Amino acid sequence: MISCSGVGKRYPGGLTALADVSCEIAAGEMVFVTGHSGAGKSTLVKLFAAIERPTAGSIVVNGQNLAALRPAALPYLRRNFGLVFQDQKLLFDRNALENVLLPLAIVGTPPAEATRRAQAALDKVGLLDRAKANPIALSGGEQQRLAIARAVVNRPAILLADEPTANLDTASAAGILDIFRAFHQVGVTVIIATHDPQWSGQPDTRVLHLAQGRVSA
Amino acid sequence: MKAWLTLHANALRDALRRLAATPLNTVLALFVIGIALTLPAAGWLLVENVQQAARSAASTQQISLFMALNADKAALADIESRLNQAAPGRWRFVPRDEALQRLQGNSGMAEIVASLPRNPLPEAFVVEPAETAPAALEALAKTFAGWPKVAHVQLDSAWAKRFDALLRIGRLAVLLLGAVFAAALVAVTFNTIRLQILAQGAEIELARLIGATDAWIRRPFTYFGALQGGLGGLLAAGLVTLGAHLLAAPVNELAALYGGSFILSGLGARAVAFITGAGALLGWLGAQISVAIHLRRLN
Numbered sequence: 333m334i335s336c337s338g339v340g341k342r343y344p345g346g347l348t349a350l351a352d353v354s355c356e357i358a359a360g361e362m363v364f365v366t367g368h369s370g371a372g373k374s375t376l377v378k379l380f381a382a383i384e385r386p387t388a389g390s391i392v393v394n395g396q397n398l399a400a401l402r403p404a405a406l407p408y409l410r411r412n413f414g415l416v417f418q419d420q421k422l423l424f425d426r427n428a429l430e431n432v433l434l435p436l437a438i439v440g441t442p443p444a445e446a447t448r449r450a451q452a453a454l455d456k457v458g459l460l461d462r463a464k465a466n467p468i469a470l471s472g473g474e475q476q477r478l479a480i481a482r483a484v485v486n487r488p489a490i491l492l493a494d495e496p497t498a499n500l501d502t503a504s505a506a507g508i509l510d511i512f513r514a515f516h517q518v519g520v521t522v523i524i525a526t527h528d529p530q531w532s533g534q535p536d537t538r539v540l541h542l543a544q545g546r547v548s549a
Numbered sequence: 550m551k552a553w554l555t556l557h558a559n560a561l562r563d564a565l566r567r568l569a570a571t572p573l574n575t576v577l578a579l580f581v582i583g584i585a586l587t588l589p590a591a592g593w594l595l596v597e598n599v600q601q602a603a604r605s606a607a608s609t610q611q612i613s614l615f616m617a618l619n620a621d622k623a624a625l626a627d628i629e630s631r632l633n634q635a636a637p638g639r640w641r642f643v644p645r646d647e648a649l650q651r652l653q654g655n656s657g658m659a660e661i662v663a664s665l666p667r668n669p670l671p672e673a674f675v676v677e678p679a680e681t682a683p684a685a686l687e688a689l690a691k692t693f694a695g696w697p698k699v700a701h702v703q704l705d706s707a708w709a710k711r712f713d714a715l716l717r718i719g720r721l722a723v724l725l726l727g728a729v730f731a732a733a734l735v736a737v738t739f740n741t742i743r744l745q746i747l748a749q750g751a752e753i754e755l756a757r758l759i760g761a762t763d764a765w766i767r768r769p770f771t772y773f774g775a776l777q778g779g780l781g782g783l784l785a786a787g788l789v790t791l792g793a794h795l796l797a798a799p800v801n802e803l804a805a806l807y808g809g810s811f812i813l814s815g816l817g818a819r820a821v822a823f824i825t826g827a828g829a830l831l832g833w834l835g836a837q838i839s840v841a842i843h844l845r846r847l848n
Contacts, residue, residue: 383758410760421755434752437559438761440552482759 333359333394333490333521334380340388340545341375349375351545353389357523359489362516364534365525367542373525374418376542377494380523381413382406394489411439414483414520416493420475422467428454428478429463435486453485454478457511473504480511490521497528509534556765564772567745575777578741582734582781582828587788589727590824594789594816596719602811603712612686614674614693617700624698625672631696632674635689640676648673671700683710731831734781738774738835745770746843753847766844771836778832782825789824790815 334357341350350372357363365373378384379391382398391398394412401409423431432453436446454460457477459470467475476496483491491512497505509531516522516536524531533539541548568575616625625642632640648670653662678689690704746753753766793815804811816824 381758404762407757407760407762407765410758413760415759417758421751421758423752423755425752434756435759438756438759438765440556440559442551442555443559 338389371542414488418494453481560768563769583784585730586785592723615701620698735835739839742839774832774836779829782828786821
């Protein structure tokens with residue numbers, strides 16, 4: 333599903349986020365990308381979704397080499413992913429349901445079906461009763477679950493989450509993890525970047541530990 | 550196909566919602582655009598009406614052919630046959646005696662005519678050509694002047710030419726005015742869209758990250774620009790129609806005072822459609838430029 337070889341990312345100014353990363357992630361896998369802060373977890377996640385471009389090496393997603401991708405094809409590549417951003421990027425000028433409707437509007441889902449699917453996605457993360465609430469009125473954990481609902485509403489093949497539990501208490505974090513596991517169980521490839529060591533060692537998952545810009549385990 | 554329709558319907562609904570969300574802004578923008586389009590539209594209507602009036606006045610355009618005093622019957626017959634070819638049925642002969650009699654009929658001229666030892670007037674032909682365009686009249690007069698025994702050809706087209714030149718200037722002025730205000734409309738739309746893009750920076754950034762094409766991002770803005778421009782054009786057409794309606798009675802009165810009748814014509818359906826369409830097109834253009842520039846900056 334995703335394979336990278338010799339991937340490096342050097343930012344202007346000389347900061348090397350990734351030195352030489354090679355890895356394979358198969359379809360249906362659940363992978364934790366771990367490491368200290370600054371180890372390059374976020375960068376790797378952004379490279380997968382072609383939000384940033386590597387300065388060395390190559391990344392192939394679904395058989396498509398990202399380096400050879402035309403700019404016009406980029407939006408269609410991104411539709412393979414459900415993205416959960418570190419800063420969530422919820423829109424506060426609309427309610428929870430309308431936030432979840434955005435990815436469906438982008439692909440032109442007819443309104444009735446879109447509403448039905450958005451409600452189903454909210455239901456899956458346990459937010460259906462908060463559909464009309466503005467995200468600003470939701471708790472941290474609820475906001476994170478809303479972001480997940482928006483990421484999965486288009487039934488993406490790959491769920492890509494960057495520090496989804498960073499600011500949550502242990503109970504909320506466990507709830508979020510359960511949601512990701514549920515998607516994994518129905519065949520979605522799940523990739524989670526996290527610095528939280530308690531998540532490693534989960535059954536049926538793999539850990540990709542980054543240290544000094546390389547895979548160390 | 551269904552997805553495509555949904556995408557466009559969504560964009561249109563989005564644009565309408567944005568128009569409705571800020572009613573005061575929308576009304577003000579529509580007024581700016583409407584008034585900007587009203588001036589050239591009204592100018593165009595004025596030129597059209599003046600041309601209409603001129604055309605009805607110019608319908609009795611005449612060319613007079615004065616024969617040489619020594620022209621004999623054979624020469625006259627020759628001209629008659631030539632006129633039958635050049636302007637069949639549209640000419641008449643004015644014998645010199647008849648002309649003198651008519652002159653005598655004019656008050657104050659009788660004594661002068663009586664004091665003349667002999668008739669000084671030449672035989673003449675009066676032609677009313679079918680084609681009254683100044684250039685055609687000019688060409689015809691030149692042809693007549695070349696015929697034998699024709700002493701003088703008089704074409705009273707000087708005023709028509711001047712008038713035509715004046716109309717051309719008027720039309721050009723309307724065109725320039727239209728261009729200036731078209732640029733203003735594009736600029737107004739450009740700025741409106743710029744503000745919208747700034748206000749929706751977060752949504753645009755997110756939409757891009759989750760797979761929106763540039764066309765998808767651009768669409769609601771271009772619909773908005775076209776809608777705003779089209780509605781502004783419609784408002785302009787309404788204002789011009791209202792103005793023409795208010796002016797119709799006084800203009801009729803004025804025409805009656807000059808012993809004529811003239812009906813001020815308003816904007817036809819085609820003109821209204823044209824103004825609305827032009828407004829929509831210019832709004833669309835302003836939005837396109839704005840989106841292209843500002844989206845590149847957001848990249």
